[in-house]
Amino acid sequence: MKLWLVFLVPLFVGIFCQDKESIWKEYKKLHGKDYNEKLDGGKQENLRKAIFFKKDAKIREHNKGNHSYRLGHNQFSDRTDKELAGLLGTTSPPSPKLHKSMTVLPKRQARLPDTLNYRNSYCLPPVKRQGSCGSCWAFTAITPLEFDRCRKKKSFSVLSEQQLIDCDTNSTNKGCSGGWYVTAWTHLQAVNGSASEFCYPYEGLKGTCRFCAECKSMVGAKVSSFGYVQSMNATAMQLALQEYGPLATAMAVVGSFYSYKEGVYDDKACDNLPVNHGVVTVGYGRFNNTIDYWVVRNTWGRSWGDEGYILIQRGVNKCSIETYPAFVVAL
Structure with a gap:
């Protein structure tokens, strides 16, 4: 059983990270976002991505609850x-x-x-x-x-x-x-x-x-x-x-x-x-x-x-x- 876990954990982590990367790429494409990694070594890209997924977690948590309104992503989801x-x-x-x-x-x-x-x-x-x-x-x-x-x-x-x-x-x-x-x-x-x-x-x-x-x-x-x-x-x-x-x-x-x-x-x-x-x-x-x-x-x-x-x-x-x-x- 432990041997299976050794192989499965990296697999699930890889799938999860791949899904997050796809979500981020789709968001950037939808809203015309382009953070040129060559200019600053990816610092701006990483900052915006971190803000986006912090907002994503809040949106998902809110929408799971019993509320009279729903939240969603828009052009401001990666703003400071x-x-x-x-x-x-x-x-x-x-x-x-x-x-x-x-x-x-x-x-x-x-x-x-x-x-x-x-x-x-x-x-x-x-x-x-x-x-x-x-x-x-x-x-x-x-x-x-x-x-x-x-x-x-x-x-x-x-x-x-x-x-x-x-x-x-x-x-x-x-x-x-x-x-x-x-x-x-x-x-x-x-x-x-x-x-x-x-x-x-x-x-x-x-x-x-x-x-x-x-x-x-x-x-x-x-x-x-x-x-x-x-x-x-x-x-x-x-x-x-x-x-x-x-x-x-x-x-x-x-x-x-x-x-x-x-x-x-x-x-x-x-x-x-x-x-x-x-x-x-x-x-x-x-x-x-x-x-x-x-x-x-x-x-x-x-x-x-x-x-x-x-x-x-x-x-x-x-x-x-x-x-x-x-x-x-x-x-």
């Missing part, structure tokens, strides 16, 4: 914690007093439908990708403005996040180092316009401001008004979605969020934490008649989550997402 932090970029409101003073309830107290979802609306562009720039705040400001402008004009125009990164020099907004969406609307209102994406394309790094309010062909939309929806009131958010369309929201991101794949996200690790990421809430619903959720749009591309979207538990201020909801009205 520092690199992942660069995907965030929303700070808390510049003035809590201002937030409180601007809090409003929607004008119409209409009957709420059981579900509402703008995800497939003509007035929402394909999910965008912010890259390694901490500009989520700019995307969070622009998407609701694009939607409301489209709803009013009956035609769609993609607007420029890059304009905010380059031109909004308010002390709160710092380009790729973070900002706040309501402050961004203040800026767009002051300069009398948001540029079209065609005239001011996204570059993912801070540059020189090139916006020209007098150039009519450059301006894609203008801000009429904006404000916060009542904080930590899910019903007010639902009413606001019905009245204004998608809402700018902020949330607290923790480790599991990066690997979200499907289901209703309800990780307790993000509860009662300060917000650090801007997202757009585009709808709500109920999963399997058991869990209420928000439909939330991210800015990490379509290969993250459910083609760029996530369902987040509704009515419990999960990840602080019901703390700072805000609306914008296009002129």
